[in-house]
Amino acid sequence: xxxxxxxxxxxxxxxxxxxxxxxxxxxxxxxxxxxxxxxxxxxxxxxxxxxxxxxxxxxxxxxxxxxxxxxxxxxxxxxxxxxxxxxxxxxxxxxxxxxxxxxxxxxxxxxxxxxxxxxxxxxxxxxxxxxxxxxxxxxxxxxxxxxxxxxxxxxxxxxxxxxxxxxxxxxxxxxxxxxxxxxxxxxxxxxxxxxxxxxxxxxxxxxxxxxxxxxxxxxxxxxxxxxxxxxxxxxxxxxxxxxxxxxxxxxxxxxxxxxxxxxxxxxxxxxxxxxxxxxxxxxxxxxxxxxxxxxxxxxxxxxxxxxxxxxxxxxxxxxxxxxxxxxxxxxxxxxxxxxxxxxxxxxxxxxxxxxxxxxxxxxxxxxxxxxxxxxxxxx
Numbered sequence: 001x002x003x004x005x006x007x008x009x010x011x012x013x014x015x016x017x018x019x020x021x022x023x024x025x026x027x028x029x030x031x032x033x034x035x036x037x038x039x040x041x042x043x044x045x046x047x048x049x050x051x052x053x054x055x056x057x058x059x060x061x062x063x064x065x066x067x068x069x070x071x072x073x074x075x076x077x078x079x080x081x082x083x084x085x086x087x088x089x090x091x092x093x094x095x096x097x098x099x100x101x102x103x104x105x106x107x108x109x110x111x112x113x114x115x116x117x118x119x120x121x122x123x124x125x126x127x128x129x130x131x132x133x134x135x136x137x138x139x140x141x142x143x144x145x146x147x148x149x150x151x152x153x154x155x156x157x158x159x160x161x162x163x164x165x166x167x168x169x170x171x172x173x174x175x176x177x178x179x180x181x182x183x184x185x186x187x188x189x190x191x192x193x194x195x196x197x198x199x200x201x202x203x204x205x206x207x208x209x210x211x212x213x214x215x216x217x218x219x220x221x222x223x224x225x226x227x228x229x230x231x232x233x234x235x236x237x238x239x240x241x242x243x244x245x246x247x248x249x250x251x252x253x254x255x256x257x258x259x260x261x262x263x264x265x266x267x268x269x270x271x272x273x274x275x276x277x278x279x280x281x282x283x284x285x286x287x288x289x290x291x292x293x294x295x296x297x298x299x300x301x302x303x304x305x306x307x308x309x310x311x312x313x314x315x316x317x318x319x320x321x322x323x324x325x326x327x328x329x330x331x332x333x334x335x336x337x338x339x340x341x342x343x344x345x346x347x348x349x350x351x352x353x354x355x356x357x358x359x360x361x362x363x364x365x366x367x368x369x370x371x372x373x374x375x376x377x378x379x
Contacts, residue, residue, distance in 0.1 A: 055094030096123025121166030162206025177225030236306035257331035
């Protein structure tokens with residue numbers, strides 16, 4: 001099950017590299033997934049895999065001429081099936097650098113993107129705040145331009161890679177022009193970090209405080225007031241990849257439950273031959289394959305023009321993360337008490353599935369955007 005037979009054979013090298021990394025990660029996955037810090041072995045394995053080259057264009061140390069969302073989805077599906085910490089760390093290099101790829105100056109790209117591709121520097125995207133989550137227009141971090149210098153003041157919360165990132169892409173209100181994006185090196189005076197509250201599914205998170213952080217005007221990414229454009233382009237690519245991670249997690253849960261149902265006997269026959277259990281597994285498989293097809297459809301569209309197809313990335317993320325929750329719940333039900341054992345694969349799947357319906361676009365917010373686009377397209 002789960003072979004990506006519909007994909008171009010040209011991706012075989014990507015799949016193999018991801019599988020090779022996953023084999024190395026398997027031995028440390030439980031430890032890494034229970035840690036809210038940067039796991040050194042996960043970091044080392046990913047650096048050695050060369051997979052981060054996929055999130056940067058070839059001109060700046062990457063593998064392909066442009067960032068390929070399909071390749072990123074392949075990697076995330078495979079990594080998430082083994083180690084959530086590795087999936088997150090892989091994806092964040094792209095999430096924290098795609099704005100530079102899309103709208104950065106050539107100087108910004110030359111300085112930072114090769115370091116992202118090699119893993120020398122970890123990247124971070126700082127959007128959310130205590131009072132601004134899904135509603136980015138409510139961002140209160142302020143950018144003030146005076147005498148050719150930009151001063152940032154604000155508080156970003158629940159930022160992935162905070163405390164270990166080499167730089168942050170910060171979204172801020174710039175005077176009357178609107179939201180602008182800025183590249184802030186982590187060692188800039190006035191920037192400090194602290195851990196965010198611990199989550200049920202541990203994750204490398206922190207709050208970022210900006211107090212009179214002073215930057216040259218060249219730190220701006222894109223034009224003044226156009227900071228949302230590279231952010232939305234990032235979401236168009238990486239929402240689809242969240243869907244792929246959800247598919248990978250659901251696939252593993254389904255395989256675990258199927259093995260259990262095939263080998264465990266109750267009432268004189270294997271569980272998989274009992275009607276209610278067979279129904280749970282059949283519905284789960286339909287969910288997994290349906291989500292996979294929509295995910296790679298969205299990734300293919302994002303490869304040509306991410307912003308023009310944001311609704312497909314949103315649909316894929318919504319469908320796959322909701323399906324993953326259903327699949328994992330059914331699989332735990334099939335396995336009964338065996339699915340509840342702490343740190344078993346299914347118990348970890350259950351912990352890891354729930355946050356996926358919230359980050360990078362909560363399901364309810366995605367539905368609003370999808371409905372708006374539908375109203376626009378239907379005459």
